[in-house]
Amino acid sequence: MILQCNPKASYFAHKKEIDEVVSRVLDSGWYILGDECFAFEREFSQFNQNDFALGVASGTDALELALRAIGVGGGDQVITVSHTAVATVSAISRVGAEPVFVDILDDYTLDPEQLEMALKQIKAKVVIAVHLYGQPADMDLIMAIAEQFDVPVIEDCAQSHGALFNGKKVGSFGIAGCFSFYPTKNLGAIGDGGMLVTSNKEVYEAAKIIRQYGWKERYISEVQGINSRLDELQAAILRIKLKYLQQSNQQRQKIAQFYFDNLSDTHLFFPAKRSITEHVFHQFVVRTQNRDYLQSHLSDKQIGTAVHYPKPVHQQPAYKNPKFCPLPLTNTERFCSQILSLPMYPELSDNEVAKVCNAVNSILS
Ligand SMILES: Cc1ncc(COP(=O)(O)O)c(C=O)c1O
Secondary structure (H helix, E strand, O other): OEOOOOHHHHHHHOHHHHHHHHHHHHHHOOOEOOHHHHHHHHHHHHHOOOOEEEEEOOHHHHHHHHHHHOOOOOOOEEEEEOOOOHHHHHHHHHOOOEEEEEOEOOOOOEOHHHHHHHHHHOOOOEEEEEOHHHOOOOHHHHHHHHHHOOOOEEEEOOOOOOOEEOOEEOOOOOOEEEEEOOOOOOOOOOOOOEEEEEOOHHHHHHHHHHHEOOEEEOOEEOOOOOEOOOEHHHHHHHHHHHHOHHHHHHHHHHHHHHHHHHOOOOOOEOOOOOOOEEOOOOOEEEEOOOHHHHHHHHHHOOEOOEOOOOOOHHHOHHHOOHHHOOOOOHHHHHHOOOEEEEOOOOOOOHHHHHHHHHHHHHHHO
């Protein structure tokens, strides 16, 4: 079976180093908010070109903390996309705010024109741009439009560790960037984890307090905080994996290029290639009218695929509300029945990628 994603392969690629640090942390007797987390925060902020980083328990929490740190709360409106992991939107509802959805471009990222239209219609408190599948959203345009309306931008970077827009890391454009370290991500832990990055000291200080019960000083809550900390084991493992992130992203790009070169005769829409962005291919997503047919035949040939995501958030029971959708979400609604994520992880062998291409070509020809 060729898997669609394979976090076990990522562990085995670095097993010796990971096992060593796991023992080191276990022996240390210090498991929460210690040297490993603080060192990883420093290393990740340097890697990502931000002044500050805050290790938290998940990507969803990173988004919630970013929203709370900039004062988003009950009754506020937050503009984002509906074609995303529901986590983007659950962070908005967790702070008591409401999502306002805008459409996506054919590269699956937020449509700047619709953003401008939405900002003309509503007084949004913040915009969340999602760099989906490893493809950076158009941060030049999005930042310029948001600045015109004096609205801050949070970047959801859960699927785009190391991706570049115009030579700059995603997560370094907006007021905060939020990363997930869910095991299948480009930088994946062996459990849950997340990171908020920012170069805004006030946002950092506010989020840091909220991360641990609202404490500035131990046992004294200044604000009503939560518990969302990146544990020492995950931080130590992520420090190892961060050293290899660039290399594993390059491996993903190599696999993507193989797909581009060898699937070219089929009736597929490919991921958009933009010269201004460096896509890190968290997913390699193709589009076809025959998605279900292709998926079931690939499954018969022992090739795993996935659909990210089968139902846009605004069509899911928890978020069905016409108030959240003032504008037509044409691409969002059209693409969800056509998209298919092919196998994509750095440890896929050349032979396996070739098998996927042969199988897709033979099914669609
Ligand atoms: C786009 C996006 N945003 C947010 C998240 C939330 O991350 P986590 O699962 O670590 O809470 C994810 C992870 O699935 C994601 O893909």
